[in-house]
Amino acid sequence: MDQPAGGRIVESLGPGSLRGGILITIHRLSYGGADRVAMLLANGFAAAGLPTALVVLREGGEGQEALLNLLDPNIPVAFAGPALGSRHIELVRGLRFIRRQTDRADPAIVLASSSNMALVTGLSRRGARSGAPRYVMKLTNPVIRATHRDKVRRSYRTRLYDLIFARYDQVLLLSEAERASLNALYPQHAARFSVVPNPYVTAEMFDLPSKRGGQVRHVLALARLMPQKRLDRLIRAFARVEWAEARLIILGEGPERASLQRLAASLGIADRLDMPGFAENVLPWLASADVLVLTSDYEGLPAAALEALAAGVPVITTDCFEEAHALLDQADQCAVVPRDDLDALASAIDHVLAAPAPPAGLQAIARPFEISASIAAHFAAIVKGDASA
Numbered sequence: 001m002d003q004p005a006g007g008r009i010v011e012s013l014g015p016g017s018l019r020g021g022i023l024i025t026i027h028r029l030s031y032g033g034a035d036r037v038a039m040l041l042a043n044g045f046a047a048a049g050l051p052t053a054l055v056v057l058r059e060g061g062e063g064q065e066a067l068l069n070l071l072d073p074n075i076p077v078a079f080a081g082p083a084l085g086s087r088h089i090e091l092v093r094g095l096r097f098i099r100r101q102t103d104r105a106d107p108a109i110v111l112a113s114s115s116n117m118a119l120v121t122g123l124s125r126r127g128a129r130s131g132a133p134r135y136v137m138k139l140t141n142p143v144i145r146a147t148h149r150d151k152v153r154r155s156y157r158t159r160l161y162d163l164i165f166a167r168y169d170q171v172l173l174l175s176e177a178e179r180a181s182l183n184a185l186y187p188q189h190a191a192r193f194s195v196v197p198n199p200y201v202t203a204e205m206f207d208l209p210s211k212r213g214g215q216v217r218h219v220l221a222l223a224r225l226m227p228q229k230r231l232d233r234l235i236r237a238f239a240r241v242e243w244a245e246a247r248l249i250i251l252g253e254g255p256e257r258a259s260l261q262r263l264a265a266s267l268g269i270a271d272r273l274d275m276p277g278f279a280e281n282v283l284p285w286l287a288s289a290d291v292l293v294l295t296s297d298y299e300g301l302p303a304a305a306l307e308a309l310a311a312g313v314p315v316i317t318t319d320c321f322e323e324a325h326a327l328l329d330q331a332d333q334c335a336v337v338p339r340d341d342l343d344a345l346a347s348a349i350d351h352v353l354a355a356p357a358p359p360a361g362l363q364a365i366a367r368p369f370e371i372s373a374s375i376a377a378h379f380a381a382i383v384k385g386d387a388s389a
Contacts, residue, residue, distance in 0.1 A: 018107035021051025028061035033303040034114040044375030057094035098124040112137040122167030174301035175323035199374035205310035220289035222304035225254030240346035310366035332359035
């Protein structure tokens with residue numbers, strides 16, 4: 001494959017090349033927030049003088065070029081191989097690949113970048129837990145999701161993560177609400193849990209000049225077009241919005257594009273829906289947005305919400321992540337609504353669109369998630385072992 005502008009692609013990491021450093025594992029380079037966070041963390045660790053490398057289990061992720069271009073070109077990236085047509089087979093291949101690269105590069109820390117990487121990275125750990133490397137994972141999605149309604153599924157997930165957490169020295173969580181619920185569910189692992197803010201927000205977002213408030217109001221969604229995001233729910237609610245000049249902009253790409261377009265046509269709002277695809281730079285869209293809406297079934301801590309708050313854009317969300325109420329209940333013009341209450345969702349959107357003045361105080365909520373501050377928090381938690389983070 002061609003070498004992009006960023007990210008130094010290698011077949012294998014050099015012997016001892018990560019001694020005293022960190023190895024970050026990723027399934028594939030997608031447009032998901034966890035993968036972008038992994039790039040930013042890698043850059044931050046490398047900038048702090050820590051030898052850093054990425055191991056990616058599958059070539060050809062839809063966001064690969066964009067994310068490699070975001071990466072410091074001095075950071076090596078080793079791919080386990082091409083797509084195999086089965087995620088499970090790729091994970092089996094990846095387990096062996098992670099183990100070989102860890103043995104070869106000899107890092108002090110192995111970081112599983114997401115919930116998707118937790119099991120395979122944990123299983124790659126050899127023998128007893130004493131000595132280097134330390135194993136750290138980021139929990140990026142809930143252990144028990146809203147879609148896990150049957151007792152068998154919930155019991156399976158609870159037991160699975162009990163086994164996963166036991167493979168790690170430290171588990172990085174996205175919010176205090178999540179830590180409280182996991183402490184109750186897994187008291188035996190409470191000492192492993194640390195809360196660290198994800199690097200979501202750029203300085204440019206805080207300084208973004210607003211273009212919102214015109215006669216045509218913009219309702220924005222930043223999301224992959226995937227079942228989890230339940231953009232069908234957003235389209236159905238938008239069809240009930242009373243503000244006649246409102247437009248819905250769904251910024252993202254994915255396999256549900258055609259079905260979402262058909263739904264909008266069936267509801268008579270196709271001429272009020274824009275779906276421009278994936279945008280590497282979301283700043284122009286945030287500048288003109290009057291409100292950002294999330295309608296997912298479940299999330300960890302959605303980057304889109306923090307980015308919007310940093311830009312001074314109100315956020316309306318379903319109760320899809322544990323920190324939603326703590327984050328937004330006291331925020332001007334923001335709202336948390338039940339997942340399947342379309343009337344409440346439409347009413348909340350209308351309330352924001354009719355507001356006479358822009359909201360105040362939203363940016364303060366997003367400050368802890370500014371990139372440099374968050375990377376410093378990760379460095380303190382992972383490298384210095386500050387579990388009080």
